[in-house]
Amino acid sequence: MRFFTTLFTAFRALRRNKMRSLLTALGIIIGVAAVIAMVGIGNGAKKQVEDQVASMGDNVIMVFSGSSSRGGMHGGSGSAGTLTIDDANAIAREVPTVEAVTPEVEGSTRISYGNQNWSTRLNGVSADYFKVRSWTFSQGTPFEERDVSAVAKVALIGRTVSTQLFGSDEEALGKTVRIKHVPFTIIGVLGPKGASFFGRDQDDTIVIPYTSAMKRLLGIKTIPRITLSVERGKSLAPVQQQITELLLQRHNIANERDADFSVRTQEEMARMATATSSIMTTLLGFVASISLIVGGIGIMNIMLVSVTERTREIGIRLAIGARGSDILLQFLIEAITLSLLGGMIGVALAFGVAELVREFTEMPVLITAGPVMYSFGFSAAVGILFGFYPARKAASVDPIEALRYE
Amino acid sequence: MWPQINRVASIFFIHSLARAGIPPYLGALMSSIIHLDQLEKVYRSAEEPVYAVRSVTLDIQQGEFVAIMGTSGSGKSTLMNILGCLDRPTGGSYQLDGVEVSSLSRNQLSDLRNRKIGFIFQNFNLLSRTTALENVELPMLYRRSAMSRREQRDKAMKMLDLVGIGKRAYHTPNQLSGGQQQRVAIARALINDPVLLLADESTGNLDTRTSIEILGIFQRLNDAGITIVMVTHENDVAQYARRIIVMRDGRIRSDTPVTQRLNAEEELKNLPAVDAA
Ligand SMILES: Nc1ncnc2c1ncn2[C@@H]1O[C@H](COP(=O)(O)OP(=O)(O)OP(=O)(O)O)[C@@H](O)[C@H]1O
Numbered sequence: 177m178r179f180f181t182t183l184f185t186a187f188r189a190l191r192r193n194k195m196r197s198l199l200t201a202l203g204i205i206i207g208v209a210a211v212i213a214m215v216g217i218g219n220g221a222k223k224q225v226e227d228q229v230a231s232m233g234d235n236v237i238m239v240f241s242g243s244s245s246r247g248g249m250h251g252g253s254g255s256a257g258t259l260t261i262d263d264a265n266a267i268a269r270e271v272p273t274v275e276a277v278t279p280e281v282e283g284s285t286r287i288s289y290g291n292q293n294w295s296t297r298l299n300g301v302s303a304d305y306f307k308v309r310s311w312t313f314s315q316g317t318p319f320e321e322r323d324v325s326a327v328a329k330v331a332l333i334g335r336t337v338s339t340q341l342f343g344s345d346e347e348a349l350g351k352t353v354r355i356k357h358v359p360f361t362i363i364g365v366l367g368p369k370g371a372s373f374f375g376r377d378q379d380d381t382i383v384i385p386y387t388s389a390m391k392r393l394l395g396i397k398t399i400p401r402i403t404l405s406v407e408r409g410k411s412l413a414p415v416q417q418q419i420t421e422l423l424l425q426r427h428n429i430a431n432e433r434d435a436d437f438s439v440r441t442q443e444e445m446a447r448m449a450t451a452t453s454s455i456m457t458t459l460l461g462f463v464a465s466i467s468l469i470v471g472g473i474g475i476m477n478i479m480l481v482s483v484t485e486r487t488r489e490i491g492i493r494l495a496i497g498a499r500g501s502d503i504l505l506q507f508l509i510e511a512i513t514l515s516l517l518g519g520m521i522g523v524a525l526a527f528g529v530a531e532l533v534r535e536f537t538e539m540p541v542l543i544t545a546g547p548v549m550y551s552f553g554f555s556a557a558v559g560i561l562f563g564f565y566p567a568r569k570a571a572s573v574d575p576i577e578a579l580r581y582e
Numbered sequence: 583m584w585p586q587i588n589r590v591a592s593i594f595f596i597h598s599l600a601r602a603g604i605p606p607y608l609g610a611l612m613s614s615i616i617h618l619d620q621l622e623k624v625y626r627s628a629e630e631p632v633y634a635v636r637s638v639t640l641d642i643q644q645g646e647f648v649a650i651m652g653t654s655g656s657g658k659s660t661l662m663n664i665l666g667c668l669d670r671p672t673g674g675s676y677q678l679d680g681v682e683v684s685s686l687s688r689n690q691l692s693d694l695r696n697r698k699i700g701f702i703f704q705n706f707n708l709l710s711r712t713t714a715l716e717n718v719e720l721p722m723l724y725r726r727s728a729m730s731r732r733e734q735r736d737k738a739m740k741m742l743d744l745v746g747i748g749k750r751a752y753h754t755p756n757q758l759s760g761g762q763q764q765r766v767a768i769a770r771a772l773i774n775d776p777v778l779l780l781a782d783e784s785t786g787n788l789d790t791r792t793s794i795e796i797l798g799i800f801q802r803l804n805d806a807g808i809t810i811v812m813v814t815h816e817n818d819v820a821q822y823a824r825r826i827i828v829m830r831d832g833r834i835r836s837d838t839p840v841t842q843r844l845n846a847e848e849e850l851k852n853l854p855a856v857d858a859a
Pocket residue numbers: 625627628632633634652653654655656657658659660661
């Protein structure tokens with residue numbers, strides 16, 4: 177009974193000062209919304225990576241030239257590496273359960289069609305590439321092994337390139353573009369894939385036979401990367417091990433620690449990528465939590481002002497028989513109500529922000545129960561924590577002093 | 583209105599006797615409601631200690647109506663605050679209705695104020711932006727009793743009717759005149775059936791007619807058995823009480839019964855008609 181009366185009294189005091197209550201809660205509102213939105217964006221990114229791994233298939237292994245300790249994960253694009261075409265062939269030949277193998281050479285390049293130009297990523301690969309990476313085709317067909325042997329001037333382009341240079345995939349088919357003055361005929365357009373988990377637009381690419389890329393455009397003899405797929409249902413670890421042993425032998429390296437290449441499964445790479453985004457998520461959540469604390473201090477500040485302002489009211493209540501604990505409860509409930517109310521509005525705001533982010537950016541936002549509950553609980557805790565000091569101050573007011581207060 | 587006050591007030595009276603465990607017919611022979619023995623209050627906050635109340639020994643019986651007078655700074659308010667359990671004495675003993683007050687905790691003092699004392703202030707001290715009715719209900723909300731909200735509301739409404747302001751139950755203090763506000767304050771003071779009504783210059787802010795009306799309410803309540811102690815600066819006002827205590831420098835200088843007691847009802851009739859308008 178008394179608790180509900182006190183609750184009611186506190187609500188009424190807040191309702192009386194609607195604007196002030198709202199402004200006081202604003203810190204919490206923003207804090208809660210920030211926590212939820214930030215963690216939501218982080219989790220969205222993580223989810224996207226996981227989805228991509230799932231869609232790419234969990235059967236892909238990449239071999240990078242350069243040791244892992246020297247940061248060879250990405251491979252120098254277009255740079256001379258330690259891997260050769262023979263290495264790729266050897267893997268295809270000698271490692272069992274390997275399904276498809278492709279060397280990959282990369283470089284950024286400018287392609288032109290008529291008087292139009294577009295800078296994009298050049299990918300030199302074998303015919304197996306499309307199988308390894310599970311590409312689909314919007315138009316045309318992939319090149320074949322024979323095109324690779326013939327150092328053919330054929331190319332497939334991604335959706336982004338076709339849109340930029342031709343307006344549509346249909347228009348692109350059969351056209352001839354120039355890469356460093358060398359004409360290439362477009363025999364196909366790749367199906368769209370979207371951004372990779374490193375944030376790169378996978379559709380902004382032109383794919384040609386690796387032979388053409390190495391001899392005609394890049395003038396290199398080594399390759400930075402070999403990508404391969406393993407038969408479905410076969411475990412990757414032994415394959416990884418076999419590749420490592422094979423390459424060590426071929427490169428005449430005795431100790432695995434001295435390896436001039438690194439072998440990674442798709443999953444390992446995804447884990448690296450998500451590890452980064454997990455750290456980011458935690459960090460963002462932490463920074464946003466600080467704004468919750470700042471919001472709490474805002475509540476404390478206003479509550480302190482309010483206690484002083486209402487000294488006389490406190491005096492009257494004490495004089496007619498309120499206990500210190502009644503006054504404490506009254507002000508504490510006010511503070512908690514403010515922060516919980518702020519929490520609720522903040523949650524709503526977070527969902528709104530998530531919608532906006534989805535609407536206007538490519539970023540996926542994933543709001544889960546965890547951060548909502550966390551920030552809500554946090555705001556309640558903030559209310560109790562920062563409401564307690566002003567409430568105790570109110571409760572310890574001397575009734576006579578308070579009644580005399582003007 | 584008056585007979586009604588008599589009836590309701592005598593019910594309070596009987597209640598308070600029952601609480602004290604004393605049969606109503608012994609009411610007239612009752613022991614002290616207030617018993618002060620060598621009471622002292624020293625303020626030591628200033629450089630020089632201020633002896634606001636010194637060695638006051640005093641008994642006030644059930645059913646008395648006492649006026650406390652004295653020059654400004656003589657310690658009247660200090661004494662009233664102690665009587666009202668708003669403040670604690672620094673020395674001596676104070677027994678309220680048989681309970682030694684000076685040793686009670688803050689919470690126990692709160693409960694005493696809530697149940698046994700009705701305090702009426704010079705500046706009314708009503709909660710602003712809160713209706714008259716809610717102001718009167720307030721002491722019941724802080725009382726740990728099983729009364730339902732409905733019963734509380736009904737009782738508060740009756741009490742407002744009793745002090746003649748039932749029609750203004752839903753007005754807030756800033757919509758009420760001083761006299762009306764003081765009536766609300768009296769209703770609030772009475773709502774928990776106190777054994778003691780304390781009024782510190784409660785007519786000080788009111789005009790003559792309104793003052794006499796308020797004093798009339800006091801007299802009727804007192805006739806019904808409620809003990810009243812009021813502080814006043816005006817000799818006229820004091821003449822409505824039954825006993826006058828004069829203080830000086832924190833001591834009681836004189837303590838005399840009122841010989842020619844004024845009756846509020848009659849005084850109101852004698853007031854010039856212009857005033858009444
Ligand atoms: N909190 C305090 N600290 C120090 N001295 C105080 C305090 N309160 C009252 N006094 C002193 O105690 C003395 C008695 O004050 P009190 O208010 O009781 O006088 P009073 O008789 O009510 O006067 P008035 O008729 O003007 O209301 C005064 O000298 C006053 O200055």
